[in-house]
Amino acid sequence: MEFAEAISEVAQNEERRDFDALVERYHKQAYNIAYRMAGNHADAEDLTQEAFIRAFRFFGQYRRELPFDSWLYKIMSNVFIDKMRRKPKAKIRSLDQPITTEDGEAQLDIPDTSAGPEEKILSKEMDNRIQAALNTLPEAFRLAVIYADIEGLSYEEIAEATNTNIGTVRSRLHRGRRLLRNKLKSYTDLMG
Amino acid sequence: MNCRRVLNLISAYIDGELAGAEMLEIRRHLSDCPECTEEYESIKATKLALSRLATVVPRPDLAESIIRTLDVVRVPIYQQVINSIVKLAHSKLSPVAAALAASGLALVLLSASGIENIDTEAVHKVATVTNQDLGFIRQLNTGSVLLPGDSPIVVADPRAGFENPDLKLVSLSSTR
Numbered sequence: 228m229e230f231a232e233a234i235s236e237v238a239q240n241e242e243r244r245d246f247d248a249l250v251e252r253y254h255k256q257a258y259n260i261a262y263r264m265a266g267n268h269a270d271a272e273d274l275t276q277e278a279f280i281r282a283f284r285f286f287g288q289y290r291r292e293l294p295f296d297s298w299l300y301k302i303m304s305n306v307f308i309d310k311m312r313r314k315p316k317a318k319i320r321s322l323d324q325p326i327t328t329e330d331g332e333a334q335l336d337i338p339d340t341s342a343g344p345e346e347k348i349l350s351k352e353m354d355n356r357i358q359a360a361l362n363t364l365p366e367a368f369r370l371a372v373i374y375a376d377i378e379g380l381s382y383e384e385i386a387e388a389t390n391t392n393i394g395t396v397r398s399r400l401h402r403g404r405r406l407l408r409n410k411l412k413s414y415t416d417l418m419g
Numbered sequence: 420m421n422c423r424r425v426l427n428l429i430s431a432y433i434d435g436e437l438a439g440a441e442m443l444e445i446r447r448h449l450s451d452c453p454e455c456t457e458e459y460e461s462i463k464a465t466k467l468a469l470s471r472l473a474t475v476v477p478r479p480d481l482a483e484s485i486i487r488t489l490d491v492v493r494v495p496i497y498q499q500v501i502n503s504i505v506k507l508a509h510s511k512l513s514p515v516a517a518a519l520a521a522s523g524l525a526l527v528l529l530s531a532s533g534i535e536n537i538d539t540e541a542v543h544k545v546a547t548v549t550n551q552d553l554g555f556i557r558q559l560n561t562g563s564v565l566l567p568g569d570s571p572i573v574v575a576d577p578r579a580g581f582e583n584p585d586l587k588l589v590s591l592s593s594t595r
Contacts (some may be wrong), residue, residue, distance in 0.1 A: 246489070247489070254481055280489065351473075377469055382436050404465050407469075
């Protein structure tokens with residue numbers, strides 16, 4: 228019995244080492260997707276961490292012949308959807324609108340990004356606009372768009388990651404991109 | 420192919436996810452239809468803008484922090500057994516048969532006496548659960564790992580049921 232336990236412990240240690248190596252290798256990629264899903268650093272970190280914990284719990288089921296990132300995408304999609312369902316709906320407020328505090332009305336302090344090279348600022352501004360538009364998409368559309376256009380997955384891979392079929396992926400992507408296009412249109416027109 | 424059909428397929432066309440004949444039909448339609456071409460250009464520009472988003476970098480010690488968190492995550496014995504069976508089943512059975520075998524096994528394990536020997540003292544030592552946590556836990560499936568803030572890892576007792584307000588909690592480590 229002790230021998231069996233020792234063997235089991237060795238196997239578990241080896242599995243743990245393998246998993247730690249995967250965390251090292253994939254956490255940046257996971258974080259980037261998590262950020263695009265969640266829209267902010269705190270939630271992105273939370274999402275990444277929870278996805279890896281869930282992956283660790285089910286690591287025994289992971290088939291080593293398949294790419295780890297495909298398996299992780301699937302877990303991340305589930306964690307993201309679970310989190311969004313638990314999260315209270317956020318209030319949307321204009322940045323220009325004054326906020327009411329105990330001491331009366333105040334204006335939101337928005338960081339001044341005017342310092343630095345113009346191109347960099349425009350690019351950052353565009354990033355922020357796109358992220359803000361992404362945040363408004365329904366979760367299923369957002370996932371499809373992120374996987375297709377940021378991660379470059381095929382429809383089949385997206386279907387696998389989001390536990391659906393290719394027809395649904397096609398429809399979600401189409402609708403998601405059109406919504407995004409409509410939200411970004413005025414800005415891109417402005418930018419010429 | 421009419422405009423309506425083309426507009427519905429425009430994203431898939433941009434992604435090259437259509438059959439050859441459909442791709443050709445749409446290409447032909449676009450060469451004659453300025454409205455559809457405008458839609459095509461704008462969707463393509465949206466895709467391009469997304470693909471050019473900067474990669475967002477996490478804080479430098481994120482991997483280390485995740486690995487440290489894993490140190491306190493204990494995979495319950497029943498989960499380890501299910502994992503092993505699923506892995507074995509995947510190599511021997513079709514995916515559907517493997518999923519059925521795993522869910523059947525999970526039911527057997529959860530109703531068996533393997534989780535009766537709960538060290539309640541250990542639970543009190545490790546599980547500090549607030550009312551807020553309980554609300555959070557009720558929304559989870561049986562056996563989910565929880566990380567409410569810095570609280571220890573706990574798992575909802577599968578016997579308690581989630582509609583029960585007096586939800587019982589057991590520590591993962593107590594099932595070892």
